[in-house]
Amino acid sequence: MKNLSTKTDLSTLNDKQRAAVLSECNRLLVLAGAGSGKTKTLLHKINYLVDDKLVDAKNILAVTFTKNASNEMLDRLIVSADKTGYYEKFINTKGVSVAEKNKERQSFLKKFPWLDKLTVKTIHSLCYQIIKTDGVHVYDNKFKIVADHKSSNEFLGNTAEETVGEIIEKVTINLSSNKPFLLKLKRYILDYFVDFIHHYKEQEEFRPESKLFTTLKGDKVRSKSEQFIADWFYRNSIDYIYERQVRVEGKTFHPDFFIPQANVYLEHISNKSHPSFWKEGQMKIAGNTCIKTYDDATHNSAIFNKILDRVIKGKISDDLSSATVLHYDEEFSKFRKEIRKFFREVNEVRNKIVNSEKPIEQIINEASESDFERVRMFYELAIPIINEFSDYCTNKSYLDFDGLLTKSIQLLEEFPNIRERYQDRYKYILVDEFQDVNNLQVKLLDLLTKTSTQLFCVGDDWQSIYGFRGSEIGYIVNFKEHFEDSELLTLNLNYRSTDPIVCASTEAIKKNKFQIPKEIKAVKQGGQKIKIFYEEQEGQSNAFIWEAIETHIAEGINSEDILVLYRRTAMASDLIKALKNSGHKVQFRTIHSAKGLEAKVVFILGLHSNKGGFPDPWLQDKIYQVIKPTDYDDLLEEERRLFYVALTRAKDHLYLISKKGAVSDFIRDIPDEYIFFNQPENNNDSNKMVLCVNCESKLEDHYKFCPTCGNTVVEEVEIDADLTAKQKIEEIIRDLPFSAANDNKQKKEARIKYKRAYEPWAQEEDNILKSYFQSFSFEELSDLFGRTYNSIKSRIEHLKIK
């Protein structure tokens, strides 16, 4: 193999990579572990096809999933073509803007005609070109792209003024001119988004005049039960007057509610109400209808709403609410956040429907048969919105991202001559990141390939992390079943990471059932084991990370080569704040957005088992399950793939941040032999400790600043691990240099100071005391805390002074 004479220099490839480049197979999956050079192999394949197989570059299509990936692919091709070395220097120059890079890229592509003829595109931009060129048969070819956000897509010059969200709202407003629709929407939003108002009753039932309860309509009522009733009227758009005065035989009284259109009164009987016989008698004399509701039922809002449905609706005409004039703007002006959340859900359902194999009729049917009113109601609202959205977009010649794919598919399916033209043009199709394909994308690839087309896919099933937005890992795992006469070639040498990182990540991902087993080996033997930090107190890990970053920078590692990764953005916010003052600009990324990146030093945050940790698979909302049911185990496997992506970004140093007593299962999956055990948190035997001189927090002995208050002056103290907290304090105090005059006073102060530091519970006790001392006597408190009267008294006095 090594002596093969090719014009393309294949000497920098390993045997497997070279075999992939030379393969003549028409359906090849190059299955690669992380860092095994799949992009490198794909690029060599392109060079080989052009230089050695003399393929016309216009017959080659390379598909990527992001604009960045296609730009990077082009850059790497230009670098290999530009023998002067200028372009490589240019793209690596710091401070060059994206616009300057784009301009230079375009000008260099023109310098190498074969590169200019090559098609390197994202799948969406390929579809864009197809519809622009031939789409006139199925759509208006002067279409505009409608995006989720105005500023974040590759078709900026041809993007509609309106966003998807704005159009959804617009069509919803149109649909709301139909009163039953608006009423249903209002009820849905109030019942399922503003629901917190109707949770179990608060303990306080009646409020003084100055603190009345505010209803959804915005008026004030005297009790929680009355608030429920007023809100029920509001949900049903029934007008009411609160406590309208009634005069019968010269006497006045105020039934709780009056419904003018039905001429009906409503009186709520609570256990604080006066006996109502007299009132009832009077109302009868006056010939008024009066509905009664009872307090017992108000403890559960769901039950109370049902009772109100029954008792009130029975007494008033059904179309009472239709007499009320309703306006979308007025109804939702107070619930903008909620209605936007609903629109996001509608959009998610819209996307899922387009990507689903299930016919829309079946989805509608299953939704209408759901056991849950919420799900039924959601689809009754969402389907008309989705249909109107689609009509609106067609009318305006808009296409969204999925629309680009569906219209291209429709075009190639309905027009065989056009399909053949594309098939004849693209004789070689190379797909990067094949693990990320979804149903529509595979359908398009199927339409573009004929038997003689060479389809060369590279991907890693272990790195499939977009299942939540429709990618189907099944296409890569079952490649052989999907593509007839296909072959599979595995690249199993990892060039990026050291041995412990490669072994640990491979062991971790092996726990997944749905995967293609692979043995990945590290080219870089030896190297540091993985370091795990177990945080004991909030903020401790920030200090640990800061310290580690400082150390690596002192060793000569560039701060840009340090990457902090996290599952969710919230996990990093404290650390970002803490590092702000450090002066080092390390990269912060969610794991999803770190795909394809690498760094010498990587920290993975949030690896704990508490709520909001990692893994944390959330079963999706029931409304999405109608389209495609999700399974907890599948979601957990996707989380594990995400963990694998995170681990494999690290070249040399990997840090996992966890919590003591709540260690992530993912950490447990890593065999001990790859973990560095001499960790600070295991240094419990250490007889050294430092105290923050500002807030008196107890810190690990290697800390140089306090993670709690940020103070940089710490005091080192020697501790004997066998002593109790109290003994330790006495020892420290004995060694402190006190002035003779104030000896006792100073000792006492010092005792208090160190007690706060060594006994974390003492701080908690202080907080409780602070909030209790106004409501309890000293005797009660000494009982409560099991402490003497005097000790409680002096502590409270001390706190008061503070």
Ligand SMILES: Nc1ncnc2c1ncn2[C@@H]1O[C@H](COP(=O)(O)OP(=O)(O)OP(=O)(O)O)[C@@H](O)[C@H]1O
């Ligand atoms: N045969 C080889 N010899 C030396 N270095 C190699 C070889 N193949 C790949 N590499 C290096 O390994 C690193 C990873 O390569 P590349 O980015 O192509 O991997 P990848 O498989 O696309 O990674 P990932 O999927 O994890 O993003 C790069 O620095 C690349 O130059």
